Amino acid sequence: MNGFLSKMKLIIFFIYIPFVYSASHAFITTYTEINGQTIAGIPEFSAVTTLDGRQIDYYDSEIKMLIPKQDWMKEFISGDRFKEYTEIRERVQQTNKINITVLMQQFSHSHGVHTYQRMYGCGWDDETGASEGFDQHGYDGEDYVALDVKQLRYITAVQQGVITTNKWNNDRAQLEFLKQYYQHECVNWLQHFLKLRKVDLERAPEVSLLQKGPSSPVVCHATSFYPSEVTITWLKNGQEHHEDVDLGEVLPNEDGTFQKTSSLNIPPDEWEKNQFVCEVQHQGRTFRKTVDEIKNNTKSVHCCGFIEAVIRLVLPVLVGVATVNILVYDITSY
Numbered sequence: 001m002n003g004f005l006s007k008m009k010l011i012i013f014f015i016y017i018p019f020v021y022s023a024s025h026a027f028i029t030t031y032t033e034i035n036g037q038t039i040a041g042i043p044e045f046s047a048v049t050t051l052d053g054r055q056i057d058y059y060d061s062e063i064k065m066l067i068p069k070q071d072w073m074k075e076f077i078s079g080d081r082f083k084e085y086t087e088i089r090e091r092v093q094q095t096n097k098i099n100i101t102v103l104m105q106q107f108s109h110s111h112g113v114h115t116y117q118r119m120y121g122c123g124w125d126d127e128t129g130a131s132e133g134f135d136q137h138g139y140d141g142e143d144y145v146a147l148d149v150k151q152l153r154y155i156t157a158v159q160q161g162v163i164t165t166n167k168w169n170n171d172r173a174q175l176e177f178l179k180q181y182y183q184h185e186c187v188n189w190l191q192h193f194l195k196l197r198k199v200d201l202e203r204a205p206e207v208s209l210l211q212k213g214p215s216s217p218v219v220c221h222a223t224s225f226y227p228s229e230v231t232i233t234w235l236k237n238g239q240e241h242h243e244d245v246d247l248g249e250v251l252p253n254e255d256g257t258f259q260k261t262s263s264l265n266i267p268p269d270e271w272e273k274n275q276f277v278c279e280v281q282h283q284g285r286t287f288r289k290t291v292d293e294i295k296n297n298t299k300s301v302h303c304c305g306f307i308e309a310v311i312r313l314v315l316p317v318l319v320g321v322a323t324v325n326i327l328v329y330d331i332t333s334y
């Protein structure tokens, strides 16, 4: 049972309302309430938070505590703001129980498995200082109501949401509170987590040269670095060499650091006649590897298929594309 649970991923279906969004950082919390007796092992209430598309913590109604999902979050667990943060989840766990029954009545559902989700958070651009908030509610995977932060009012696309939007739009004090929250408090939390992450993550790249076989391309692999800005250059006899180079994209590692590759595809005799060096520059420092340091690699250098999939699905939201997204969260408790 435990083995099964530990491998299980919670899959959340959510339809996003498009919002114009180009901030460089995003801090998003998703609450999921599933009513009644459902599939064993899936908790009634769960809360997942992501920072820049990566899950940072997990809470649910069965374990009743916050599980850090990044090493640097462990520092948060021992800090001052942790109590406040956990209490919010405990409170929401109580109110969501009632919310789902009210929603089921509004949709005339007397039984069956139903879900209520709320996804809210903010984006913040560390260059311009611009920020943006959002708050979206869904029922059974469909949009229910959402906050239009600019107009400061709730909107709905379904008849069943009208009672709620009317009620919430009449509460000016609550709307003002939300405005303050999305403009200031939410951004404060975001910055707080960015700071924790940065201290823990600032790391130099580990560089290695890999080759599958004698006639395969040589891959220069830089990994475990943070922040993500990096340049990888090939040098041929001391000169920059750009031909036959296949530069990969920066990819996230599961621990919040990054990796990038640059492959050089040339015939074996070229290697012997010339001196090739891979040069990696990161945070003002230079790291070099020469071809006599090639390691024999048989396995792929790409890791984290699951994390990559999540990021590929989540990122379109950050650029404001209206899509049905499937978020796969790791609910493993350890």
Ligand SMILES: *[C@@H]1O[C@H](CO)[C@@H](O)[C@H](O)[C@H]1NC(C)=O
Pocket (backbone or CB within 6 Å): 095, 096, 098, 099, 102, 137, 164
């Ligand atoms: C959920 O419950 C809280 C507390 O009763 C209430 O303020 C809120 O409006 C409810 N949300 C929905 C979607 O009905």
Ligand SMILES: *[C@@H]1O[C@H](CO)[C@@H](O)[C@H](O)[C@H]1NC(C)=O
Pocket (backbone or CB within 6 Å): 212, 213, 296
């Ligand atoms: C790498 O491994 C392959 C297959 O095991 C072997 O044929 C080759 O000689 C090895 N190359 C080096 C540089 O060790």
